[in-house]
Structures are given as structure tokens and as C-alpha cells.
Amino acid sequence: MTRKEETMDRERFVALLDAYGADFxxxxxxxxxxxxxxxxxxxxVEALLAEARGLDAVLGLVRDQGAPSGELTARILSRIPRTQRPAFDRRALFALAACAVFGVVLGYGGGLLAPTPTEDDVYFSMAFEAPSAFEDEG
Amino acid sequence: MIDPDEDLVRSAGAGDARAAEALVRRHLTKMVGVARRMLNDGAEAEDVAQEVFLRVWREAPRWKPGQAKFETWMHRVALNLCYDRLRRRREKTDPDAGVMVADSRPLASDEWLARQRAAKVQGALAALPERQRAAIALVHFDEMSNIAAAEILGISVEALESLLSRGRRALKAALADVAHDLMGGAERAP
Structure with a gap:
């Protein structure tokens, strides 16, 4: 959208200068x-502009008020309500879903690729299942 | 209307502390600034700014974008809180309320002069009628557009320009000597 440019005459110029000062x-x-x-x-109009610049400069003396105190910032931050349910981050949701899918695929693929247990495997799993009762006694 | 705060307000309203902190970082200086201009009292201005943010935390969950910019709403809240405090001051008729006490420590002459001038400017601003002071705070110091400032004050742009003109005219009369010094007259001073 384009702005409609204002036409300027002396009366309007002086009125705006009075209101807004010399900085266009x-x-x-x-x-x-x-x-x-x-x-x-x-x-x-230069004399009028110079006069307005003078007031602008005077007001400039109190322009810089310094930053708010750190104590105020801390006080306000400490009052941020934390009892509400945190907003769920969509990126976190996506990452969680991706992990779940990856886990399913990995589990299924791993199952296909894994060799079927041999008799030796079954033997070893039985062998290291639990300490032998004989060891306790020994 | 695009509101640059919309996402932050929505997130803060849903309990996102980081979004709330971002709102503080973005707006606290302006809130304290406008309150200082209005009240001429640093401690009171900080109280006002804190109250503004407490209202933000309370209202953010119910914020409906598209009606007014969030920053506009915050400024309105800040100004209304300032008007309340100014009214209470008048009722108490405490002559010292809001008056900055000059620092009595010895200073270098340039610094002393700068402080004297600044105190005079602050005093002249404080002496303006509230609405004129608010208009100048928003347009001159916060550098808001005329449309945004008029919206905050709930008036037309023409009415805003009238407030600004009357305010600047009063300041020009009250601060003519300071302006004279600043624009070259000081060189002739002893």
C-alpha cells in the first residue's frame, strides 16, 4: 500500500514544526x-527550524535515562508464572516422533539381519544366566 | 496489522518462560522510560513497569491478536498506572512527590552544569499537563509514529498534534534560557 504524500504550504509546515520539532x-x-x-x-523558514532545533537539543539533555536496574529485571523475571502447562514445542514433538519411527525401523531391520540363534548361543545364554549355586557354596 | 509481539505473547500466555523473558528484554526499557517521563521519579517508574508486566503475565493467555498491537496496550496500561499515581499525589498534595532532589556532592563544573540543566528540563516536563507530557514522551522520546501515539492516548492524530504543539510551546517558554545557552549563549557566560 502506498502512502498518499501530503501537500505542504507554509501554514501546514509551521503547524507540523510546532508539533513535531525540527527533525523530519x-x-x-x-x-x-x-x-x-x-x-x-x-x-x-530556517529561523523557525533553528528555534525548533534549540528546543529539540534541550529535550535531548534528558533523552538518555539509563537502563532499568538489574534488580528490577530480576524481580519481574522472578514473577513469570510457571504454573501453567508449558507450551509443547512442535519441533520437540517432531523429534520424538522421528525417534520412535527410527527405533521401530531399527528394531525390525535388526531382527531381520540378526542370525537365528544357534545351539551354541542358547548354551552360552544358559551358562551366564545366573551364578551357579555351587559357586555360592564354594 | 502485523504485531511483532504476537508470537511471543502467545507463547508467554501458554507458559513459555523464555518468551516471557524476551518480552521483558524487548519492552522493559520503554515502560520504565515512559513512566519516568510521566512521574519524574525513578523508583515509582520501576514500580509501574513491574505492575505492567504483572498484568502482561495475567492477560497474555487471553490476548486476542488483531485488535491492538501488544506494545500499544502495554503503553496504555503504563500511562493509566501513571495517571493513577499522579492523581493520588494530587490528593495527598505532597509538595515533594516526584521532585528530583539535586545531588549535593561536589562535582566538576561541567558536570554540575549538565545536571542543573537536566534537572530544569525534567522540572519543565513535570510541570506540563499530563496529556501533553504523555504526548511528548511518546512522540519525542519514544519516537513513536503519530498514529501509534494517538492510538495509545485514545485520541485523533489532530488532537495529538494539538497536545504536542501546546506542550512544546510551554517547554520553549520555560526553557528559553537553557536553549540559549546550549545554542551558543553559554560561550559568553562567565
Missing amino acids: RRWPAEARAAAAAFAAQNAD
Whole structure:
């Protein structure tokens, strides 16, 4: 959407200067270009602009107020409610699902690839199943 | 209308502490700033900012995007809290409320002068009617667009421009000497 550029005459220029000061960046977006052009073509408004710049500079003396105290930030952060159910992260859900699928595939594929147990395997599994009762006695 | 806070507010409302923290990091300085401009009192301004965020935590789960920008709503809450405090001050008629006490420690002359000037500017801002002060805080210091500022104050752009003009005119009269010094007159001072 394009903005409708404002037409500028002296009365409107002075009204906007009174309201927004000498920095055209604070002016309504649709009036900035017309204001700059008007000022360039009308040298007599320079005195008005200089006066407005003076007030802007004065207000600039109290522009920087410093950052809020760390104590305030900590106090506010400590009051963030944590009793509500946390929002479930969709990425975490996706990762969980992917892990589940991978696990199923791995388990199934592993089952297919694994050799069928031989008699030796069965023997060894029986052999290391539990300590022998004879060992306890020994 | 695109609200840059929409996702964060939704997540914070669902209990996401990181989103809530991001909202604090993004908006706390502005909330404290506008409250300081309105109240001329750092401690009270921090109390207001804290209250704004407590309301954010309370309201975020019910936030409906598309009606107003979240930042606009926060500014409205902050300003209303400031108006309440200013009203209570008037009722108490405490002459010292909101008055910055000058630091009595010895300072280098330049620093002393800068502080004196800043105190004078703060005093002139504090003396403005509340709505004019709010308009100047939003447009001049927070550099909000005229449309956003008018929306926060619940007025038309024309009414906002009227508040700004009257406010600047009063400041110009109150601070003429400071402006004169700043713009070159100080060089002639002893």
C-alpha cells in the first residue's frame, strides 16, 4: 500500500514544526518528503527550524535515562508464572516422533539381519544366566 | 496489522518462560522510560513497569491478536498506572512527590552544569499537563509514529498534534534560557 504524500504550504509546515520539532524523522511519514522540499525552497523558514532545533537539543539533555536496574529485571523475571502447562514445542514433538519411527525401523531391520540363534548361543545364554549355586557354596 | 509481539505473547500466555523473558528484554526499557517521563521519579517508574508486566503475565493467555498491537496496550496500561499515581499525589498534595532532589556532592563544573540543566528540563516536563507530557514522551522520546501515539492516548492524530504543539510551546517558554545557552549563549557566560 502506498502512502498518499501530503501537500505542504507554509501554514501546514509551521503547524507540523510546532508539533513535531525540527527533525523530519518525527514528522508524519506522509509529510516528510514534502516538508524537506518545502524547507529547501523557502529559506525564510530556517529561523523557525533553528528555534525548533534549540528546543529539540534541550529535550535531548534528558533523552538518555539509563537502563532499568538489574534488580528490577530480576524481580519481574522472578514473577513469570510457571504454573501453567508449558507450551509443547512442535519441533520437540517432531523429534520424538522421528525417534520412535527410527527405533521401530531399527528394531525390525535388526531382527531381520540378526542370525537365528544357534545351539551354541542358547548354551552360552544358559551358562551366564545366573551364578551357579555351587559357586555360592564354594 | 502485523504485531511483532504476537508470537511471543502467545507463547508467554501458554507458559513459555523464555518468551516471557524476551518480552521483558524487548519492552522493559520503554515502560520504565515512559513512566519516568510521566512521574519524574525513578523508583515509582520501576514500580509501574513491574505492575505492567504483572498484568502482561495475567492477560497474555487471553490476548486476542488483531485488535491492538501488544506494545500499544502495554503503553496504555503504563500511562493509566501513571495517571493513577499522579492523581493520588494530587490528593495527598505532597509538595515533594516526584521532585528530583539535586545531588549535593561536589562535582566538576561541567558536570554540575549538565545536571542543573537536566534537572530544569525534567522540572519543565513535570510541570506540563499530563496529556501533553504523555504526548511528548511518546512522540519525542519514544519516537513513536503519530498514529501509534494517538492510538495509545485514545485520541485523533489532530488532537495529538494539538497536545504536542501546546506542550512544546510551554517547554520553549520555560526553557528559553537553557536553549540559549546550549545554542551558543553559554560561550559568553562567565
